[in-house]
Amino acid sequence: MATVKLSFLQHICKLTGLSRSGRKDELLRRIVDSPIYPTSRVLGIDLGIKNFSYCFASQNEDSKVIIHNWSVENLTEKNGLDIQWTEDFQPSSMADLSIQLFNTLHEKFNPHVILMERQRYRSGIATIPEWTLRVNMLESMLYALHYAEKRNSIEQKIQYPFLLSLSPKSTYSYWASVLNTKASFSKKKSRVQMVKELIDGQKILFENEEALYKWNNGSRVEFKKDDMADSALIASGWMRWQAQLKHYRNFCKQFLKQ
Amino acid sequence: MATVKLSFLQHICKLTGLSRSGRKDELLRRIVDSPIYPTSRVLGIDLGIKNFSYCFASQNEDSKVIIHNWSVENLTEKNGLDIQWTEDFQPSSMADLSIQLFNTLHEKFNPHVILMERQRYRSGIATIPEWTLRVNMLESMLYALHYAEKRNSIEQKIQYPFLLSLSPKSTYSYWASVLNTKASFSKKKSRVQMVKELIDGQKILFENEEALYKWNNGSRVEFKKDDMADSALIASGWMRWQAQLKHYRNFCKQFLKQ
Numbered sequence: 341m342a343t344v345k346l347s348f349l350q351h352i353c354k355l356t357g358l359s360r361s362g363r364k365d366e367l368l369r370r371i372v373d374s375p376i377y378p379t380s381r382v383l384g385i386d387l388g389i390k391n392f393s394y395c396f397a398s399q400n401e402d403s404k405v406i407i408h409n410w411s412v413e414n415l416t417e418k419n420g421l422d423i424q425w426t427e428d429f430q431p432s433s434m435a436d437l438s439i440q441l442f443n444t445l446h447e448k449f450n451p452h453v454i455l456m457e458r459q460r461y462r463s464g465i466a467t468i469p470e471w472t473l474r475v476n477m478l479e480s481m482l483y484a485l486h487y488a489e490k491r492n493s494i495e496q497k498i499q500y501p502f503l504l505s506l507s508p509k510s511t512y513s514y515w516a517s518v519l520n521t522k523a524s525f526s527k528k529k530s531r532v533q534m535v536k537e538l539i540d541g542q543k544i545l546f547e548n549e550e551a552l553y554k555w556n557n558g559s560r561v562e563f564k565k566d567d568m569a570d571s572a573l574i575a576s577g578w579m580r581w582q583a584q585l586k587h588y589r590n591f592c593k594q595f596l597k598q
Numbered sequence: 599m600a601t602v603k604l605s606f607l608q609h610i611c612k613l614t615g616l617s618r619s620g621r622k623d624e625l626l627r628r629i630v631d632s633p634i635y636p637t638s639r640v641l642g643i644d645l646g647i648k649n650f651s652y653c654f655a656s657q658n659e660d661s662k663v664i665i666h667n668w669s670v671e672n673l674t675e676k677n678g679l680d681i682q683w684t685e686d687f688q689p690s691s692m693a694d695l696s697i698q699l700f701n702t703l704h705e706k707f708n709p710h711v712i713l714m715e716r717q718r719y720r721s722g723i724a725t726i727p728e729w730t731l732r733v734n735m736l737e738s739m740l741y742a743l744h745y746a747e748k749r750n751s752i753e754q755k756i757q758y759p760f761l762l763s764l765s766p767k768s769t770y771s772y773w774a775s776v777l778n779t780k781a782s783f784s785k786k787k788s789r790v791q792m793v794k795e796l797i798d799g800q801k802i803l804f805e806n807e808e809a810l811y812k813w814n815n816g817s818r819v820e821f822k823k824d825d826m827a828d829s830a831l832i833a834s835g836w837m838r839w840q841a842q843l844k845h846y847r848n849f850c851k852q853f854l855k856q
Contacts, residue, residue, distance in 0.1 A: 430763060431714075431716075431737060431738060431741040431763050432741060432745065432761070432763065434738065434741065435738075435741040435742045435744070435745035435746075436745060438742050439742065439745055439746055439749065456689075458689075473731070473734060476731060476734065476735065476738075477734065477738040479689060480689060480692065480693075480734075480735040480738035480739050480742070481738050481739060481741065481742035482742075483689040483690060483692065483693040483739065484693045484696050484697065484738070484739035484740075484742040484743050485742050485743075485746055486693065487690065487693035487694060487697055488693075488697055488743055488746065491697065503690070505688060505689050505690065
């Protein structure tokens, strides 16, 4: 009777973005039971206020990632999302910003899946910077708006996008293992370098010149390429997880039955 | 030509919960232009998750505060607001908690004004405790839900409650000056003591026995009286500001005209 090693199951969890903790039967259950989401109209978001980055993409039949729209925006200035907001971090003003952002993302992209990188609770330094609290506020508000709308859509029996919270660690450890690189992912430079390699290696394609233009020439994008890299790594990594999960799920079912 | 002293205007600002910073003409403008809100069906909230305290009250014709409903609830357990939530601080789970809380408060009280004590950004100690971040999340989510509903109500041209963010400092400095006490308001005990005095001095009245019962006999309320005291001080202090503002506004107009 064929058996499967725990280490192999842990590797599958890494390739599918799942948690690697637990016993063998728990990992098997997790791989077989985890939901598989649609990989079209996926909006990967690297949250920020002065550096809000999004990567809107889909997976084609060959499981390649096609980027439709990709940018980093400063929401405190004139921006490509036409959000008008004067920098004021009172709760009521942050609510205004989050409602504008929430409505704009839905109207502009009509996404099937929204991926938000989970905001760190502790920044590892002595005090949590004010900015972390502010971006936390934005994250919280976007979640509240999403789940309030989700409730309405359930009552009206209409389809509504998924909103998934991804841990930065799962995204970066995935890419480190797939690209077999020792580069430390906490370093912004290595993440930018990685996306360059994915583009050069045609692992990431572009639906239009404009999306690539911003990455290559965007005026202020130069210093903020890491935020663009992050939103692309979030979206493309997650879509590859779904493809892997489809594959390994069937493979693993055999071990559950026995 | 009668003039008014800056110090007197600063005192008026303290009695009306307004900021005391700025020049004489700025303070005068602030006193005369600040909106006066209705003081019926006022819901004062001292935010918390394990200690969520609310004080639902109105001001009667003699400007006395009448408490209709007053409690402190642990939202992670069976509670008087019938909120069912298992303790999990992921954004999606916090969104569920805030939506339940938001809907319950509106359905149960149908408030005209909601007062929320502004959450501190910095706790003054080395790191911001996880709990501060969690309560910050709840605050942010409640604001987002409120302003999203407010937008809908404006579109449908229907009345919608006010949501006001109060700084703890303005509430406590007001009560310290009105009760002429040197007690330090950062001490929970002095705030509990103050509410006792207000109740004994019939400055705070009760519409029903039940609201007072919880303060005097609530099983777990004993150690959490300070949260009940805070929600009462928020609501009652704010209502007295409105009454004072009505009075001083007319008084101050004369100085503006000259």
